[in-house]
Amino acid sequence: MNCKSPMAVTFSFAGFAQRGGRTDHHADGWGIGFFENRGVRLFVDPAPACDSPVAELIARYPIKSTNVISHIRKATCGAVMTENCHPFVRELWGRYWVFAHNGDLRDCAPRLHRQFHPVGATDSERAFCWLMQELSKAHADMPAVDELTRTLSELVPQIARFGVFNMLLSNGEALWAHGSTKLCYTVRQHPFSVAQLADEDLSVDFALLNTPQERVAVVATTPLTTNETWTAIASGQLLVFIDGALALAHAAAPSQ
Secondary structure, eight states: OEEEEEEEOHHHHHHHGGGBTTSSBOOSOEEEEEEETTEEEEEEESSOGGGOHHHHHHHHSOOEEEEEEEEEOOOSSSOSSGGGOSOEEEEETTEEEEEEEESOBTTOOOOOOSSOOOSSOOHHHHHHHHHHHHHHHHOSSOOOHHHHHHHHHHHHHHHHTTBOOEEEEEOSSOEEEEOSSSOEEEEEESSOOEEEBSSSSOEEEGGGTOOTTOEEEEEESSOSBSSSOOEEOOTTEEEEEETTEEEEEEEOOOOO
């Protein structure tokens, strides 16, 4: 979720969490990261999201954030353990970066020789560490979002060639989304309307909760609601969301 002003993710998360073992088979742990100014609140749990007391806390506790990344895991590499739960967090240029990946990367073992190394055993965390390493090599300091996007569009295909790489990445300023197979988004803005969850018998009238100035973009593997317009992200496309709107769509460079 990427927003113009801090918003709670409780509605979308209520449906999303059901996919962690109840309405879908992704039951090997879950996690969520909230940006608050330059800080990050991170919650991870190896239990299925649909049965996790921590997930129940998040669904009830209206933490407000401009950038939120959440993930429910289907283990393909690495045991069901806390250290293998997404999202993962690293620091670069004095900012936290949060990353989550949906997919499977076969034989992806990029060389890591700087300060970024995985704690767990997933292909996802290793890919994230490599992205952070290569970004730090490409730029001495934090560049502008459009320059970061150009660099990511060159780096991401080098990981995506190993398999399925649907990923979300944020530094608290922007949200990057790369589609490989399944990823879509919707933008909620004025005039707001009623949204109905796909995985839970729950609806909300956003017109009663938001001012006309607010705007939020929600990215998910498959649509979270049944009555909103969701746009599929094309394979190989890298999107950037800022202030709840699509800021840039970039066709990723061909892999070498």
